[in-house]
Amino acid sequence: MSPFTFSFVPRIAACAAVVLLAGCAGSADVYERHVRTEDANAADVVLTLDVAFAQAPDYDPKTNVYGGPAKPGSSRQATPERVEYSGYPSIDVPFYQKGIGFDLGVVGDPRALLALPYPSPTTRTTSAHLRIFGARRDATHYRFVVLPRQGWTSYQSFRVSFAVNGRREGMTFSYSDKLVCDSAFDVTTPTYGFGMSVAASFPGGKPGCLKACDERPGYPGYCAFGADVASVLAK
């Protein structure tokens, strides 16, 4: 077996696997998906973030349950049960999915009834979020975990969202488990200048890298263009 075929066969297999796995583009979430750090499965954890806030963030936890089985005597249909939390610090983790979608092309003139519509494959990117609520140690110390989402790819960034006396604030971070840097540091938030000191640890005590980044206004959890860990460390 020549080295050419040796390298070529796995490549074709990889290509075929990619083609098979690239399904149709997933649909974006209708509702935010909420998880509590306490309920997270320890085997899934991608990153654990310990935060010490300089000023105690607002803590007024609320749990709302929506949907559930149909009630007897009620006209409401049975829907999947959905739990949302609010009122205390959380992290917002964005994900994306690339898949194949179809655009409808038209050959011919639609006015002359001679048009032939045809589907043309394109790549589609859809995004989804996961909101993970922190575990409270004391008034200023919180622990968060970053979790993956089945079938979605992470942007490897997240935003710690909290409020102090009703002033909502957020700080965005990017991380990488491939690169190594000092992942414990102090940072000042962009809007109101609240201080916070963060320390990230990766599963199994492996080294990794956490960096603060500028946010993209209107896109919670996304770093500004070119502010991911790989680009920042390459500088």
Place this chain on the structure above:
Amino acid sequence: MPQSSNAPRFSLRLIGRCAALALALWVPAVAHAQPAAPDKSYLKVTEPLGGDFALRGYPQSQLREILFREKTYRPLNAVEFIHVKALGPKQDGQPILMAVSNDFMGVGTILIAVQNGTPLARVLSPTVDIRDPDMGLAQPGRQDLLLFTAGSRALVTSTGQVLWFEHARPKEYVHGTPLLVSVSPDNRTGALLLDNEIRLSRAGAGAYAAVPFTKRMQSDAFKTLWDESSQAAKKALDAGQRIDQRRLYANLKAAWINRNFTWHEGQDGWRLQGRGLTSAPLPALSSTTSRQEQ
């Protein structure tokens, strides 16, 4: 003999003229033959800004990108800036920058400082206005303090410190928009102009005292300032410029308060005095009076 000597002299003169003519014709040809310096004005140029920061943009354009270690840095995802200036102080060995973004994808006036090796931006003024950008108001009597009145923020230019002052107490509803009008000499306390009073607020601790500078006193004091700002806006419009008259009026109010009120340090924090008024501690917040009556 003169005849014989004249002929060669004439021919010599003719040759001289021909040579001069030929030279005159030839010189531009030589100039054309040399490759002219190409016009490079369509290329972006990079100019250093201090530290690892640089600016890049077309020479004929006002717009500049910010480079950090030769890569484009996009503070809050903004790309182009109409004004970037390095303030004197440094953080993490890198200069602190004040920048005003272009209106496309704009974020207003921001401060860029390097924290832990990463440049991070902070909003100073959310005003997105490239005709009359908000460059802050230098507080009268202070050399190193810029007030950004509408967002309750101030910038200490000698240290690069951004100050923000909270005007409302916890769970209190305050009618109207606060204006940061003055900062105490130690930069720890700010005076915020509200509809019916001036509140004093400590950084990180919140509002603690108020000067009863009521609505009526404010309308009497600020009447001339409104006329002044409207005259300035009219004059600017006649000169073909557009200015933000609302912000000019707010800045004039802040300057007026600084001229008429003075800071005094007491045992329970800074007090603001002037116009026969002095600051008094805010009454204890009870659940029934949490909604401020105006």
